[in-house]
Amino acid sequence: MIEIHEDEYLDPTDGLIHCRKCGGPRQAVIPDPFKGGSFKPRCVCPCQQEKERRRKEAEERRQRMERIKRRKAQGLQDRYLYGYTFAHDNGENPxxxxxxxxxxxxxxxxxxxxxxxxxxxxxxxxxxxxxxxxxxxxxxxxxxxxxxxxxxxxxxxxxxxxxxxxxxxxxxxxxxxxxxxxxxxxxxxxxxxxxxxxxxxxxxxxxxxxxxxxxxxxxxxxxxxxxxxxxxxxxxxxxxxxxxxxxxxxxxNAASTKAAARRIVSPDNQKN
Ligand SMILES: [Zn+2]
CATH class of the missing domain: 3.40.50.300 (P-loop containing nucleotide triphosphate hydrolases)
Structure with missing residues (x-):
């Protein structure tokens, strides 16, 4: 006898266990070629499949991020190189x-x-x-x-x-x-x-x-x-x-740093 969980029900129309959430079957029907009749082994319903697909995807994403982080640590040995990105480009150099x-x-x-x-x-x-x-x-x-x-x-x-x-x-x-x-x-x-x-x-x-x-x-x-x-x-x-x-x-850059430094230490800013 197959145990029915709380999130499942037995559908009298096909005699199979179904998922309460998505309504999909959690049992497959496989014909028995020797004795006739059929087996009804457990299977995963569509919402369980979707959940597993998302879990795998998240896991792959996590592993990819880890790998990228590791590669960066290996590949950019000087810390200042982390700042050399397109996001930091001021657009002045063609x-x-x-x-x-x-x-x-x-x-x-x-x-x-x-x-x-x-x-x-x-x-x-x-x-x-x-x-x-x-x-x-x-x-x-x-x-x-x-x-x-x-x-x-x-x-x-x-x-x-x-x-x-x-x-x-x-x-x-x-x-x-x-x-x-x-x-x-x-x-x-x-x-x-x-x-x-x-x-x-x-x-x-x-x-x-x-x-x-x-x-x-x-x-x-x-x-x-x-x-x-x-x-x-x-x-x-x-x-x-x-x-x-x-x-x-x-x-x-040096000029803009100097300009920024001047602004920061200017008397006007001291008040803030
Ligand atoms: Zn389901």
Whole structure:
């Protein structure tokens, strides 16, 4: 005998247990091919199915959010990068349209291994643009790492053998690798060798790379020696160059910070 719960009733018209909430059956009818007649095993009614679907959806959403949070913590190692988002863009730099376009066309960029080379003077917003791409893609659940050579070299410094190989391999796990501020690292033979192995393994992984640099395009195209040439050649081959010209946005920011500071400490405000 099947037990009938409080939220159920036995429908005399089909002899099956039904849900009081949605009226759907909570028993299926399966014919018995041997003895004739039928089995009436328990099943879930439509409202129970809907509830389960919503529970799974919420669980998947929760897991996705967790994953995104974890990826952000991993991929944005410097805290200030959290603020490099499209939401924080003041709309003054027209080059930002290219960042939106890159994010919008990410599946194609990834598939065709198209990276970016952001070059131009200090303070023109190259790192901000790269950071916006990083954050936007991380929000879409794409594994991104934004880092720079001094950090990578510092980490490699304490590693040997398998740890080293594992760390270098781990850079290949990211769908997008962003190397910020190429050219600020010390140009020792050791540093150049490490940089080459990182750029080269990225090149061979077939996954996109974004590089920001204060170096001039001419310096990248005509480097001073072979050690630099083989690094820059690979970057130039895979990364579309984008020039950041004109306005120094960092100076603009500094000016607006100063203006804001003046407002805050002005005698008028002291009264409030
Ligand atoms: Zn129901």
């Amino acid at each position: 080059v930002m349209a290219k960042a939106h376009a890159y994010v919008d066309h990410w599946p194609q960029a990834f598939k065709r291994n198209i990276g970016l080379l952001l070059f131009g003077d200090v303070g023109t917003g190259k790192s901000f643009l790269a950071g916006c791409i990083a954050n936007a893609l991380l929000e879409r659940d794409v594994p991104v790492l934004m880092t720079n050579f001094p950090s990578i070299l510092a980490r490699l410094g304490g590693m040997f053998g398998e740890d080293r190989t594992a760390f270098l391999d781990s850079l290949g796990d990211y769908d997008l690798l962003i190397i910020d501020d190429l050219g600020v690292e010390r140009n020792t033979e050791y540093a150049l060798e490490q940089m080459f192995s990182i750029i080269d393994s990225r090149y061979r992984s077939g996954k996109p790379l974004i590089v920001t640099t204060n170096l001039k395009l001419d310096e990248l195209k005509h480097p001073r020696d072979l050690a630099h040439a083989r690094i820059y050649d690979r970057i130039l081959e895979r990364c579309a160059p984008i020039l950041f010209a004109g306005k120094n946005f960092r100076e603009g």
